[in-house]
Amino acid sequence: MIINYTCQNGRLVFELISEEDDPQTERIFTIFKTTTQVELASNKFEIHLPSDWTIESVHPDVLALAMMAAIYPFIGSTIRLPLGVSKSFHNIVKRVTQKQVLPINENLSPRKASAHAVPALTYSGGVDSTAAAILLPENTHLFYFDRMIPSDGMRTLLNQEAAYYACDSMSAIGRTVHKIKTDMQYIRKPVGFNSYLADAVPALLLADYYGFDTVGHGQTLDIGYQVGHLGFKDCKETKVGNPWFRLLQAVDLTYTLPIIGLSEVTTTQIVNQSPFREFTQACSRGKVKQPCMNCFKCFRKSLLEKVMMNHPLTDRYLDQLFSIKDAQNYFNAPPPIYFSNILAYITSHYNGHHQEMLSLKKKTRGDVLQIDWMNKWYSKSQEFIAPKYRNDIKNKILKYVDSMNAEDIQTMKQSFSEAYFKQG
Numbered sequence: 128m129i130i131n132y133t134c135q136n137g138r139l140v141f142e143l144i145s146e147e148d149d150p151q152t153e154r155i156f157t158i159f160k161t162t163t164q165v166e167l168a169s170n171k172f173e174i175h176l177p178s179d180w181t182i183e184s185v186h187p188d189v190l191a192l193a194m195m196a197a198i199y200p201f202i203g204s205t206i207r208l209p210l211g212v213s214k215s216f217h218n219i220v221k222r223v224t225q226k227q228v229l230p231i232n233e234n235l236s237p238r239k240a241s242a243h244a245v246p247a248l249t250y251s252g253g254v255d256s257t258a259a260a261i262l263l264p265e266n267t268h269l270f271y272f273d274r275m276i277p278s279d280g281m282r283t284l285l286n287q288e289a290a291y292y293a294c295d296s297m298s299a300i301g302r303t304v305h306k307i308k309t310d311m312q313y314i315r316k317p318v319g320f321n322s323y324l325a326d327a328v329p330a331l332l333l334a335d336y337y338g339f340d341t342v343g344h345g346q347t348l349d350i351g352y353q354v355g356h357l358g359f360k361d362c363k364e365t366k367v368g369n370p371w372f373r374l375l376q377a378v379d380l381t382y383t384l385p386i387i388g389l390s391e392v393t394t395t396q397i398v399n400q401s402p403f404r405e406f407t408q409a410c411s412r413g414k415v416k417q418p419c420m421n422c423f424k425c426f427r428k429s430l431l432e433k434v435m436m437n438h439p440l441t442d443r444y445l446d447q448l449f450s451i452k453d454a455q456n457y458f459n460a461p462p463p464i465y466f467s468n469i470l471a472y473i474t475s476h477y478n479g480h481h482q483e484m485l486s487l488k489k490k491t492r493g494d495v496l497q498i499d500w501m502n503k504w505y506s507k508s509q510e511f512i513a514p515k516y517r518n519d520i521k522n523k524i525l526k527y528v529d530s531m532n533a534e535d536i537q538t539m540k541q542s543f544s545e546a547y548f549k550q551g
């Protein structure tokens with residue numbers, strides 16, 4: 128893949144020119160083990176950076192990593208960039224991904240973050256990234272991926288009002304928030320991110336402009352370790368960690384995933400105990416303080432919120448939730464149900480008589496499973512916190528929850544194992 132660019136007043140436009148061995152369609156692993164076919168749908172995308180940003184504002188190795196994160200499934204054997212990368216970065220990428228980053232600039236030293244550098248976090252306004260922001264130091268720069276809507280009349284359910292409100296509220300209490308406009312998600316069809324590092328591309332491009340020594344996002348245990356879905360996998364081996372964990376280290380931007388050892392249950396608890404609760408909203412389709420109540424996320428997150436707050440689940444409320452078509456699609460798909468563990472947690476707390484809720488309880492085994500591990504922290508995940516910030520984040524986490532013990536970890540690994548689903 129050949130990458131060209133133009134940049135005027137901070138409006139950075141990348142052009143992609145495919146080479147012979149670059150895949151045009153690719154089966155990629157999305158969350159957990161379901162695969163989706165993605166297609167390269169556009170050979171251009173843009174990102175709006177501060178007006179005095181130029182290509183010299185970023186170390187060429189970081190620029191290369193940002194491009195890899197943006198278009199990963201469509202890179203064949205080689206990615207060719209407008210600026211040469213360090214020999215050391217080239218070699219690490221080759222070793223980790225079997226891909227070549229070219230050209231090489233023999234005179235370029237690898238990137239080193241400055242001693243005054245601070246963390247960067249991808250922030251969506253939702254529960255999980257808010258919990259991550261709470262755990263990171265207050266000088267962390269938060270990056271909102273501001274999705275440009277194409278003018279060609281493409282239909283979208285996306286409504287960013289609630290997210291903008293969350294960003295503005297975060298700024299108002301003194302946190303640094305950048306809303307970076309981009310149409311990067313339209314490179315592929317279906318629309319979306321090409322890798323788990325893709326939403327960090329704005330932070331990467333600005334890593335030397337603002338001075339960062341770590342980047343991260345708000346993925347949880349459920350996703351990072353594929354818990355609740357055909358077992359358990361080390362996060363360094365999942366699409367969340369691989370190859371990004373090692374490539375970020377190569378540019379001195381150690382991956383920091385503050386909540387990768389916490390389930391959605393705990394992130395909900397952390398946000399509920401914070402003043403941020405007032406403006407945090409998981410749904411990306413609703414309006415300010417009005418989630419759409421018509422998507423699977425609304426189904427899961429609003430039930431979880433009620434359970435965590437000990438609020439009653441009335442039949443009327445459950446009728447409304449079970450009428451969500453998007454949620455029914457998930458329940459009727461072959462097992463495992465998406466986020467089974469969270470649904471098991473929710474239903475294990477339900478003692479009413481609502482038929483569909485009871486049937487979901489049985490299906491996700493909320494009636495028999497031990498679920499207490501979801502209230503705790505998987506401490507091995509601290510390898511995904513940059514050493515500079517590790518103790519501080521760890522201490523903050525332990526103010527909210529305990530560490531999982533050996534028995535909790537065993538339950539976590541076995542509850543949704545492949546063996547279970549085969550026998551089911």
Ligand SMILES: [Zn+2]
Nearest residue numbers: 410419422425
């Ligand atoms: Zn919704």
